[in-house]
Amino acid sequence: MKNIFAKIATIAATSTAFSVAIAAGANNPAQAVDFNFNWKGDAGYSAVGSFSYDEATAPTIISESGSGATNFLQSLNVSFLDPFNNLLGTYNTVSGGVSQSSFFTFNFDTSTQKLFGPLDVAGGTGVIGEYFFQGTIGDSLFLRQDVNQQGTSITLDQNSGSIQVSKVPEPASILGLVAFGMLGLGSTLKKKQASC
Template sequence: MKNIFTKIAAIAATSTALSVAIAAGANNPAQAVDLNFNWQGNAGYSAVGSFSYDEAIAPTIISESGSGATNFLQSLNVSFLDPSKNLLGTYNTVSAGVSESDFLAFNFDTSTQKLFGPLDIAGGTGVIGEYFFQGTVGESLQLRQDVDQQGTSITLDQNSGSIQVSKVPEPASMLGLLAFAALGVGSSLKKKQASC
């Protein structure tokens, strides 16, 4: 009987925490949308990153270019990995709504959650040897490395323009999953005790 009360108390605590989190979200709705992206080149190099924008003010199409204050992007970062998954470099192209790259090109459709058109991220800070990722989504995307800051670069890898974008789960969604997991564990324990 003591185990049943412990389970009920655990489920009640989880439900209460979930209710508080949902109520807090309703009173102070999250407006930032966080998304991840990943790219895989034909030779095994890859790019992984994330970006965010304020959904309350963002239009259907977000287009950003050049350095300075961005219109809608709040952050944009990317890391590049070689075929052995060794880190080549990490770049915070946009931080706190400011682009560090003169060459930034970024186009995103908020309704389809897809990148499109010209893309140029990372690099652009004037350091010899820096990496950058550029091309046209759906046509050709390349991971390149600067050689001399005079416009000379080498292509390390490329693909047909394929890049994946996925939305980062919201904290309330994660709490909901935890609550369901707790109920599942409680149910499994109950079945196990009943069979003993």
């Protein structure tokens, strides 16, 4: 009997903590929204990455290019994998609202949550052998590797321009679901206690 009361007290305390965390998140509306993206080439190479921006200030269309301070994008990173899922390289193309590559090109529609048009991420930092991902979404996208930092590169893989984008669930939504689940567990424990 004491065990059931201890569990209920723990659930109540956890639910209260989650409620406070959710309320704190609601009082800070200027938060970054995060998206993941992934691409698979015809030969089995892949790219996985993420990007973020402040949804309170971002326009419907986010277009970024070149090095230096970005207009709206706060971060963008990408990792490349070979057909055996071995990591080829990871690049933080945008970090802290600053692009590291003069070749950087990015277009995103915040209303449809889709990438579109020209894309060029990773590489571009002046290192021989670095990887980069470029092309036109809906037409063809290429994973390439630089050979000599003088415009020569080899194409490792490509596809018809298909790339998937998914929004990362907000922490408050996840906490809300956990709290709701805990309330259900508490109700189940109460019923179990009543039947004892």
